[in-house]
Amino acid sequence: xxxxxxxxxxxxxxxxxxxxxxxxxxxxxxxxxxxxxxxxxxxxxxxxxxxxxxxxxxxxxxxxxxxxxxxxxxxxxxxxxxxxxxxxxxxxxxxxxxxxxxxxxxxxxxxxxxxxxxxxxxxxxxxxxxxxxxxxxxxxxxxxxxxxxxxxxxxxxxxxxxxxxxxxxxxxxxxxxxxxxxxxxxxxxxxxxxxxxxxxxxxxxxxxxxxxxxxxxxxxxxxxx
Numbered sequence: 001x002x003x004x005x006x007x008x009x010x011x012x013x014x015x016x017x018x019x020x021x022x023x024x025x026x027x028x029x030x031x032x033x034x035x036x037x038x039x040x041x042x043x044x045x046x047x048x049x050x051x052x053x054x055x056x057x058x059x060x061x062x063x064x065x066x067x068x069x070x071x072x073x074x075x076x077x078x079x080x081x082x083x084x085x086x087x088x089x090x091x092x093x094x095x096x097x098x099x100x101x102x103x104x105x106x107x108x109x110x111x112x113x114x115x116x117x118x119x120x121x122x123x124x125x126x127x128x129x130x131x132x133x134x135x136x137x138x139x140x141x142x143x144x145x146x147x148x149x150x151x152x153x154x155x156x157x158x159x160x161x162x163x164x165x166x167x168x169x170x171x172x173x174x175x176x177x178x179x180x181x182x183x184x185x186x187x188x189x190x191x192x193x194x195x196x197x198x199x200x201x202x203x204x205x206x207x208x209x210x211x212x213x214x215x216x217x218x219x220x221x222x223x224x225x
Contacts, residue, residue: 003043007035010049022057025067029055033083033120034069040127041118042070045135047216048197051075060100061107068108076141080113085120151196155181155189160198163215169202171212 011030018026034054042052056071058080070081105115116137122130152160158179163170172186179186190213193199199213 003039006049007038007043010052011054014054021065022055025057026055029067029069033085033123036120036123037070037081037083037118040123041130041134044127044131045138056080058108058111058113060104066104071113074141078113079116079138080108081116081118083118083120083123153189155179155185156193156196159189159193163199166215169212169214170199 011026015023015026038049042049051072051074053071053073055067055069057065057067058071060066068080069083070079072079072081108115116134118130159170159175162175162178170190172183172190175181175186175190176183190199191201194201194213197216199215201210202212202214203209204211
C-alpha cells in the first residue's frame with residue numbers, strides 16, 4: 001500500500017483503541033504539521049508505521065496529562081518526537097508556556113524517552129535534511145538479528161540491495177540483466193519478497209498484469225546483509 005492508504009489504516013487503528021479525552025486529542029492533535037512529518041519524513045525512512053504512536057499521553061512534572069506528537073517505541077529505546085513551529089517559542093507573551101515545555105522535555109527524559117524536536121519549517125522546505133538527521137539517529141536501534149537475516153535467501157538479499165541502491169520500482173527484466181538469473185526465478189523471488197512485505201506489485205493500467213514491483217522503503221533493510 002502507498003502512504004495515503006497505510007496512514008489511514010494506521011490512524012484508524014489508533015482511533016479505535018481510544019476513548020474520551022485521548023480520542024478527542026488524537027482527532028484534534030494529528031493536524032497538518034504531524035501529517036506532513038508522517039508523509040515527508042517518517043514514510044520515506046521506514047515505509048510503515050510500526051511502533052509509532054500518534055498523540056501519545058504521558059504525565060508532566062505535575063502529574064498532569066500531556067500529549068506528545070509521536071512516540072516511537074521499537075523495544076530497545078523510546079523516542080518522543082515533537083513537530084515545533086517558530087512563533088510560539090520566541091514571543092515574550094508565551095514565556096510561561098515556553099518554560100512549561102522545557103520542563104516537560106526534562107520529564108520525558110527522566111521517563112526514559114529520547115526527545116526529538118523537528119522544525120515545522122524544515123518539513124515544508126527541506127524535509128531531506130530531517131530525513132538525513134533522523135536516519136543517523138535511528139540507525140543504531142535498527143540492527144537485525146541473525147534469525148531475521150535467515151528469513152531472506154542470498155538472492156533475496158541481493159535484490160534488496162538493488163532496491164536500496166535504485167530507490168524505485170524493479171522489473172524482473174532488471175534482475176535478469178543485473179544478476180544473470182532466469183526470468184521465472186526473478187518473478188518467483190519478487191513475489192516472495194512481496195509476501196514478506198518488502199515489495200508491492202504494480203499493475204499495468206486496465207489489466208491484471210504486473211508491470212513492475214515497487215520497493216517498500218525500510219531503514220532496517222540496510223542491516224539484512
